Every structure is written in C-alpha cells, then in structure tokens.
Amino acid sequence: MGDKGKYYITTPIYYPSDKLHIGHAYTSTIADSIARWHRFNGKDVLFLTGSDEHGQKIERIATSLGVEPKAYVDRIVGTFKTLWDKYDISYDDFVRTTEDRHHKVVQEVFRRIYAKGDIYKDTYEGWYCTPCEAFWLENKLVDGRCPDCGRPVELVKEESYFFRQSKYADRLLQHIENNPEFIRPESRRNEMVNFIKSGLEDLCVSRTTFDWGIPVPIDEGHVIYVWFDALTNYLTGAGFLDDDAAFDRYWPADLHLVGKEIVRFHTIIWPIILMALDLPLPKTVFGHGWLLFGQDKMSKSKGNVVDPMELADEFGVDAVRYFLLREISFGQDGSFTRQALIDRVNADLANDLGNLLHRSVAMILRYRDGVIPETGPLTKLEKEVQELAGITAREVGRHIEALELNAALSAIWRLVGRANKYIDEAEPWSLNKAGNSQRLDTVLYHLGEILRILALLIKSFLPTTGSKIWAQLGIGDDLELTTFADTRWGGLKPGTRVKKGDPIFPRIEIDAVNEVEDVAAPDNRQKAGGEESMEKVASSDKPLVSIDDFAKLDLRVAKIKAAEPVSGADRLLKLQIEIGDEERQIVAGIAQHYQPDELVGKQIVVVANLKPAKVRGVVSEGMLLAASTADNLSLVTIEKDLPSGARVK
Ligand SMILES: [Zn+2]
Numbered sequence: 001m002g003d004k005g006k007y008y009i010t011t012p013i014y015y016p017s018d019k020l021h022i023g024h025a026y027t028s029t030i031a032d033s034i035a036r037w038h039r040f041n042g043k044d045v046l047f048l049t050g051s052d053e054h055g056q057k058i059e060r061i062a063t064s065l066g067v068e069p070k071a072y073v074d075r076i077v078g079t080f081k082t083l084w085d086k087y088d089i090s091y092d093d094f095v096r097t098t099e100d101r102h103h104k105v106v107q108e109v110f111r112r113i114y115a116k117g118d119i120y121k122d123t124y125e126g127w128y129c130t131p132c133e134a135f136w137l138e139n140k141l142v143d144g145r146c147p148d149c150g151r152p153v154e155l156v157k158e159e160s161y162f163f164r165q166s167k168y169a170d171r172l173l174q175h176i177e178n179n180p181e182f183i184r185p186e187s188r189r190n191e192m193v194n195f196i197k198s199g200l201e202d203l204c205v206s207r208t209t210f211d212w213g214i215p216v217p218i219d220e221g222h223v224i225y226v227w228f229d230a231l232t233n234y235l236t237g238a239g240f241l242d243d244d245a246a247f248d249r250y251w252p253a254d255l256h257l258v259g260k261e262i263v264r265f266h267t268i269i270w271p272i273i274l275m276a277l278d279l280p281l282p283k284t285v286f287g288h289g290w291l292l293f294g295q296d297k298m299s300k301s302k303g304n305v306v307d308p309m310e311l312a313d314e315f316g317v318d319a320v321r322y323f324l325l326r327e328i329s330f331g332q333d334g335s336f337t338r339q340a341l342i343d344r345v346n347a348d349l350a351n352d353l354g355n356l357l358h359r360s361v362a363m364i365l366r367y368r369d370g371v372i373p374e375t376g377p378l379t380k381l382e383k384e385v386q387e388l389a390g391i392t393a394r395e396v397g398r399h400i401e402a403l404e405l406n407a408a409l410s411a412i413w414r415l416v417g418r419a420n421k422y423i424d425e426a427e428p429w430s431l432n433k434a435g436n437s438q439r440l441d442t443v444l445y446h447l448g449e450i451l452r453i454l455a456l457l458i459k460s461f462l463p464t465t466g467s468k469i470w471a472q473l474g475i476g477d478d479l480e481l482t483t484f485a486d487t488r489w490g491g492l493k494p495g496t497r498v499k500k501g502d503p504i505f506p507r508i509e510i511d512a513v514n515e516v517e518d519v520a521a522p523d524n525r526q527k528a529g530g531e532e533s534m535e536k537v538a539s540s541d542k543p544l545v546s547i548d549d550f551a552k553l554d555l556r557v558a559k560i561k562a563a564e565p566v567s568g569a570d571r572l573l574k575l576q577i578e579i580g581d582e583e584r585q586i587v588a589g590i591a592q593h594y595q596p597d598e599l600v601g602k603q604i605v606v607v608a609n610l611k612p613a614k615v616r617g618v619v620s621e622g623m624l625l626a627a628s629t630a631d632n633l634s635l636v637t638i639e640k641d642l643p644s645g646a647r648v649k
Contacts, residue, residue, distance in 0.1 A: 004042035008250040009035050012258045013050035013095060013233050016076035017057055020083055022336060023259070023291045025308035026324045030288065030405060031257045032089045033325060036460035037400045041484045046250045048237035049084065050095035051077045055133050055226035059212035069212045070098060086312055087321065088463045095233045097214075102236040106229050107217040110205075113163065113276045114218060121219075124160040124204045127153040133226045135204050148261065161206040161216060163228070168272045169200040175271065181284050183267050184403070185331040188260060188287040192267045203228075203269060231270045234282070253282040255403075263287035286403060289333035291324075306336060318462040319345045319505065325461055326409045342508045343571050347592055349505035352416045353454075353465075355631055356423075357504060360447040361472050363428050364498050370474075372448045372496040373441035382446050385422050386489050388415055389453050393487040396457055405461075412457050419450045448473060449492045455479065456487050465504055472501040507631075554609035555648035557638055558584075558624075563596035569616045575599065575624070579608055580645025587620035593633040605636045605648050 011031045014024055028049065035047035053073040062072040077096060084091065095102055113119050127136040129146035136146065136153060146153050173196055176182055176189065183189035206222035207213070213223030234253055239246030252274075258266050266285045274281050293306065311320050323341045326348070328334025364370060378386075392415040399408035422443075431440040451469055459466025459479060470479045474497045558577040566572040566587060573591045577584050586606065605625045612621045625636040638648075 003044075005044070006046065006249055006254075007035070007038040007043040008046045008238060008253045009038075009048070009255045010234055010237070010253055010257065011049040011091075012256075012262060013052040013097065013230055014080060015052050015058075016073045016080070017061055020080060020308060022306040022308045022311065022320075022324075025083065025087055025320070026291050026328075027257060027259065027288065028084060028089045029087060029321050029324050030330070032087070032091075033321075033405060033461045034255070034257075034400060034403070036090060036463070037397075040456075040460055040482070041397070044249070045092070046238065047090060047092045048095065048234065049089070049091045050093075050233055050237065051080060051097065052226070052230040052233075053077070053096060053098045054213040054223075054229055056130050056207070056210050056212070057133060059210050060130070062212075073098065083309060086309060087317055090463075093237050095237045097229055097233060099236075101242060102233060103214050105236045105240050105242075106214045106224055106232050108241055109232050109235070109273065109277060110224060110228070111217050113273070114161075116276060118164045118167065118276045119161050119205065120164070122160065122162050123157065124162075125157045126155075126204075128156045129153045137201060156209070158208050159222075160204045160208070161219070161222060162202040163205045163272075163276075165203045165269070165272050166200050168275050169196055171275060172196060172268065172271055175281065176267075179281075179283075182281065183263070184284055184286045187331075188263050188267075192263065195264065196268065200268070227265050227269060228273070231265065231273060234270075235279075252280040254284065256282050256285045258285060258287055260287040260289060286331070288331055289328070291328070292333055292335050293337075311341075315341065315345060315508070316464075316505070318465045319349060321462055322349060322409070325405050328406065330403060330405050343569075345505060346507050347571060348413055348416075349465075350503070350507040351592065351631055352413060352420060354503050354505045356416055356420050356447075356454075357451060357469055357472060359423060360419075360444075360451055361498050361500060364444050364448065365500060367428065367432050367440060368444060370498050370500075372492060372494050372498065373445055374494040375445040376438040376442040378442065381422060381425055382442060385418060385446060385450060388418050389450060389487075389489060393453065393457060393484070397484070409461060412454065415450065415454065415457075419447065419454075422450075423447065445492070445494065448496070448498070449489065452492045453487050453489075456482055456484075468501065468504045472499055474498045551649075552609075553607055555625075556580075556606055556608040557642055557644050557646040557648060558604055558606045558608075558622075559644040560599045560602045560604060563594075563599040565591060565596065566616055566618055572616060572618075573599070574618055577604070577606065577622070578644045579606070579622075580643070582645075584621045585619060586622045586624060587615040587618050588624050588626075590624075590626060590633060590635070594635070602635065603638055603641070603644070605638065 009031055011028050014020060031047065031049070035045050039045045051073070058073065059069050062069040065072060081094065110119065124135070127138065127141060128134070129136060129149065129151060131151055132146055132148050134146070134148065140147055141153065142150070144153070145151060173193065176193060180189070183192055203225075205225040205228045206216050206219075207225060208222050211223060213226060214229050216222035216224055234256065235247075235251070238250040238253070240251070256266055263285065266287075270285075271281045308320070319341070323344045327340060327344060364372065375382075392411050395411040396408045399405070399411060426443040428440055428443050431443065452473055452475065455466045455469035455473070456479075458469070467479055473492070475492070556579050558579045560575055561578055561583070562576040563573050566574050571589045571591050572587055573594070573596060575586050575588060577586060607623045607625070610621075610623050612619060614620070627634050627636060
C-alpha cells in the first residue's frame with residue numbers, strides 16, 4: 001500500500017474543574033469524525049486528546065474540597081475517558097499534563113527558549129483572571145473585569161519570567177497573512193489580526209504564589225504558566241524528545257480544533273512558542289462556535305448544562321453524534337434543544353435512513369429469500385442513482401477537507417432521500433405482482449448496493465450505525481478495514497445473504513407540540529429548558545376520563561386557507577385556518593407528510609380552546625388532530641362537507 005501521508009488532529013485538552021458537558025462532546029465528536037474519515041482514506045492518523053490539569057484554579061478547588069490536587073484530577077480525568085469511550089471517540093493518545101513525559105517536554109521547551117534569550121526575569125504587576133488563567137493589562141479590562149468572561153480579576157504583583165512575544169508579532173502577522181488556512185474561520189482570523197495589531201506585550205510565563213504546576217527548570221520557586229504548559233501537550237503527543245521518527249512524521253499538526261474562546265491562546269501564544277523553538281507551525285487552528293441552550297452559553301452557574309452521558313443513554317450515542325454534526329453549521333454558534341434532537345432523530349434517522357434499510361432488507365427477504373440477486377439491464381433510474389452515489393462519495397470528501405461537516409452529512413442524506421424515492425418509482429411490489437423477475441432483481445440489487453455505500457460513507461460519523469447496516473446486509477468483510485476505494489459502485493456480491501435486524505433508530509414518540517413556551521407566561525424558564533414538558537406517555541398508559549373532562553375540549557371543523565413552511569424547522573408548517581368567521585394561525589408538525597399546496601381547502605378538526613403557544617418562535621392558536629404510526633401521518637378530516645366552525649363531539 002502506498003503512503004497516503006499522515007494527518008495529525010487534536011482536540012483541546014479539557015479542563016478538569018467540572019463535569020464535561022455536551023459542548024465538550026461536540027468538539028470531540030467532530031474531531032473523531034474527521035480522524036475516522038482520514039483513516040478511511042488511507043492516511044496515517046494521529047488523533048490526540050487529553051486533560052489540562054495544572055493551575056491556580058484547580059489548586060483552589062482541590063483545597064476547598066480538602067484533597068490533594070493530583071487526587072482531585074485523577075478522579076475527574078477518569079470520567080473523561082469513560083465519556084469518550086461512550087461516544088466512540090477513537091483517539092490514539094491521551095496526554096495528561098501531570099504525566100512525566102509531558103513534564104519533561106515543558107521544562108525542555110522553557111529551557112531552550114530561555115537559553116535563546118527569549119525568556120527573561122522581571123516583575124509582573126497587573127491583573128489576572130483565575131477562571132480563564134489569563135493575564136490582563138489594565139487597558140484591556142472591561143469595566144475593571146476580565147474581557148473574556150466578565151468576572152472579577154485579581155491584582156498580581158510578583159517576580160516572574162517573561163516570554164518575548166512582542167519580538168515575534170510582525171513575523172506572526174506575516175504568517176497569518178501568507179497562510180489563510182492558519183486561522184479559520186475567517187471571522188476569527190480578523191479578530192486575531194486586530195488583537196495583534198493593537199499591540200502584543202511580553203507574556204508572563206511563571207507564577208510564584210501557588211505550587212500546582214510544573215516548576216521552572218532554572219528556578220524552582222516558580223511554576224510555569226498553565227497555558228505555556230498546556231499548549232505544549234501537542235508536542236508531547238507527537239513524540240517530541242521521546243520518539244524523533246514519530247515527531248518528524250507527525251509534526252506539524254494538521255488541525256488543532258478548539259472552541260472560539262481559546263483561539264487567542266492557540267493563534268498567538270502557541271505559534272510564538274513554536275517560532276522561538278524554530279519548529280514549523282500547525283497548518284490550521286479552527287475555532288468552532290459554542291453550543292447554546294436557548295440563547296445562553298451552557299454553563300454550570302446558569303444551570304443549563306446538558307449531561308452528555310445521560311443524553312447518550314436516553315437517545316443513543318449515534319443519535320446525539322448525528323445531531324451535533326448535522327444541526328450546527330461548523331464554525332458558528334449552534335443551539336441545543338431536546339426537541340431539535342428528537343426532530344432530527346425521527347425525520348432523518350428513523351424515517352429516512354431507518355426506513356430505507358428496513359424496507360430494502362424486508363423486500364430482499366420477502367422476494368428473494370434474503371439473497372442479493374444479480375442485476376439485470378439498467379434503466380435511466382439505475383443510471384441516475386449510481387451516478388448520485390459516486391457524486392456523493394466525492395462530495396463528502398470535499399466537505400471534510402473544507403471542514404464542512406454538516407454539509408457532508410446533508411450530502412449523504414440526499415442520497416438516502418434519492419434511494420427512498422427510487423423505491424417509490426421502481427415499485428418492487430408491482431414488479432413482483434407482475435412477475436417481472438429480472439427487473440425486480442435489478443431494483444433489489446441496487447437497493448442493497450446503495451445501502452452498502454451508505455454504510456461506508458456514514459461510518460466515520462456514526463460508527464455503530466455503519467456497523468449495523470453492514471451486519472443487516474450480511475457482508476462478512478470487516479467494515480473497519482474498508483477504504484474509500486470500496487465506495488466504487490458494484491462492491492456488493494450477488495449471493496450475499498441479508499439478515500433481518502431490529503430498526504436501527506426507533507422513532508421517539510413525543511408530540512412536536514409538547515415543547516412549547518406558554519405565551520401567557522413567556523418567562524417560564526423551567527419550560528424553556530424542555531425537560532419538564534417532555535413527558536413520554538404511551539397511549540395505553542392514559543388514565544380514564546369522565547365525559548366532563550372530554551367536554552372541556554372545544555373541537556371544531558376548520559378550513560385551511562393557506563399553508564407555508566416554518567423557516568429553520570423542517571418538520572413544521574404554519575397554517576392559516578378559518579373557524580366559522582374567525583381566522584387563526586396554527587403550527588403543526590406535519591411538513592414531512594404534506595406539501596403546503598395540497599393542504600389548502602382541506603377541512604380538518606382542531607382543538608379550538610387550546611391555550612395559545614409559541615412553537616419555534618411562531619404563535620400557534622390551536623392544534624389540529626392527526627392520526628399517526630411510526631412512519632405515516634394522516635390528518636383527521638370530516639366525511640361530509642360541513643361549514644367551518646361546526647362542533648365535533
Ligand atoms: Zn476570565
């Protein structure tokens with residue numbers, strides 16, 4: 001096998017001051033998908049993650065808990081590893097900054113830069129934000145507080161070692177200008193350029209007022225500044241000082257994936273450390289956006305942290321991975337809500353992908369006793385789906401190169417959609433009825449082959465799902481060992497025996513209109529969180545009601561006057577309805593089952609006295625009735641023509 005080159009990708013090393021939230025799982029899931037994709041393309045991948053364990057903040061937390069800092073971080077770091085196992089994060093190495101191998105690297109880096117004359121001793125007098133572990137000059141503070149996090153800063157005056165950052169400012173600006181790929185996305189690049197141009201001070205790189213850190217090698221009373229220590233993990237993980245062959249192969253990193261709040265450390269301090277060491281700079285630092293919960297950044301103090309472990313237990317890891325990768329435009333802030341997650345699972349995973357697999361395997365079992373047939377002559381339809389499969393594979397590759405993960409998934413789901421449409425167009429059941437055996441063979445082969453290609457394209461993003469599709473297709477080869485070349489059309493061998501399996505994504509049965517904000521009480525924060533309003537109720541569990549309870553509902557015949565999609569919510573339609581001489585607007589989760597045009601003029605049944613609510617920001621004054629199964633939905637209508645406003649009882 002030829003050398004396809006290497007790919008070195010890193011996550012930030014996470015800080016063990018708190019439990020990990022869904023935002024951390026977001027970063028690691030992205031890094032994992034990119035790493036898996038490059039392995040699939042035959043690259044020699046090094047995927048690094050780890051934990052950032054030193055600093056004043058950790059020391060204070062540990063002290064407040066009455067434990068040694070090391071005992072404190074050991075426990076927390078254990079939970080990181082459990083979470084990454086749960087999320088199928090395929091990291092190759094995990095650097096803990098408390099490890100000896102890292103300790104050695106940090107001290108040597110410090111020693112080399114000191115020997116070069118780029119670290120010198122002076123007195124630091126200024127401000128320090130302990131939560132951010134960041135130094136600030138008076139003129140950078142905002143209202144006397146940390147400009148990054150808005151929290152109070154502390155005045156620090158101590159003897160310190162300083163790193164001559166200022167000396168490298170012009171060279172760094174030049175590098176950023178010559179290498180547009182270095183800081184991405186572009187908005188962050190512009191921010192950083194402005195920051196550097198506003199003047200770069202020398203950086204304080206040692207502290208004397210606490211102990212929890214790596215000692216300065218030439219002056220044991222000092223500990224090395226925690227960011228200087230942490231950033232260096234990317235060298236440790238690549239084998240710096242330890243394995244020259246590995247280091248020569250993997251360094252520089254191809255991609256440092258970081259949250260936008262730490263782009264500054266990675267695109268100013270880090271490259272300057274590397275310049276001072278005469279090492280090449282990483283190719284790209286990508287600052288992704290935050291996962292917001294409603295409008296706020298998730299944080300423990302706001303009480304809106306979503307526990308990624310509980311979420312994976314409830315919905316399954318691949319459902320959560322899919323949501324994170326698909327829903328959020330990479331680089332921008334994204335919003336997490338349970339309803340959006342449920343919508344994605346039901347629409348894309350249960351309906352589109354799950355049904356495609358289920359229908360195809362069921363038909364191969366029913367019509368061909370589970371054996372993949374030989375294909376016969378192709379029609380225009382088969383040529384079309386074959387061509388789209390090829391285009392999709394190449395497009396996914398291009399999107400990953402461009403770090404557009406959501407676009408990669410939407411390309412894959414376009415093929416899923418096309419395959420479902422192909423079933424409807426080719427009508428295997430009619431071919432079977434008509435005894436058109438050769439044509440039926442062709443259609444069934446094509447369905448199996450599209451699914452095989454989908455398993456290959458999906459496995460980097462949803463590893464378990466890829467394996468499940470593979471298993472149902474009955475392909476014996478190890479999915480792990482497949483490569484991109486296997487996505488070429490025709491890999492499925494006739495004679496392969498498919499296996500009936502469970503639905504890969506059971507539909508989550510929660511009514512779309514359950515998660516609503518009460519218009520009468522718009523500041524009901526509990527409800528905005530979605531947790532309380534999302535009871536799962538199976539129909540058989542409902543208690544008996546009296547006729548009086550039922551009589552409380554005002555059910556009316558309504559006529560649909562107009563219908564349109566709700567932007568940003570692909571399950572919802574906004575309907576203008578007429579109830580007698582009253583006009584109202586309602587929002588209904590039926591977009592997957594009805595086109596807006598076919599609804600106009602229909603007579604439906606609505607609950608007319610439902611309290612008004614907001615669904616995805618759109619006011620809804622009532623609710624329509626519909627019957628549904630796992631994959632189908634039908635509006636409840638009336639058998640004879642009656643005027644709108646007529647009572648239903
Ligand atoms: Zn701060």
